[in-house]
Amino acid sequence: MALAGHYETVFRLGEQGERVFRDFVEQCINDAAHHAVMVAELEDQIAGYGIVVVESANPYFQARQYAYITDLDIHATFRRQGIGEQLLAALKAWCIDKSIQRIEVSVSTQNPLASHFWQKSGFATYYETKYLML
Secondary structure, eight states: OHHHHHHOGGGSOOTTHHHHHHHHHHHHHHOTTTEEEEEEEETTEEEEEEEEEEEEOOTTSSOOEEEEEEEEEEOGGGTTSSHHHHHHHHHHHHHHHTTOOOEEEOOOTTOHHHHHHHHHTTOOOOOOOOOOOO
């Protein structure tokens, strides 16, 4: 999560950011029917984590539910060791177990490493979000 703030100022943590994020993770852990939190440990340290949330699509769309990966973050010390792929595989397996057929993720256009990771993992771009600062 901290890495996203490096690329996009909108993702920098606010004053209560850490507390709010902890509350979000706790909510995810406590609602295992609609959320999954996967943690990778290496050398007795947390090497990375991934969070996926089941979302409901607008009722006029054919697909009623999809999964949204809110976070997939690997500590800098442990990058380029396949941990991201392993966490993604675990998140995908959880989604398959829940009979979810579509997974979405948002990626900063300013983060080419993340864009490459998601593309090589089979994710395709289907939508762009534009913004205007006022």
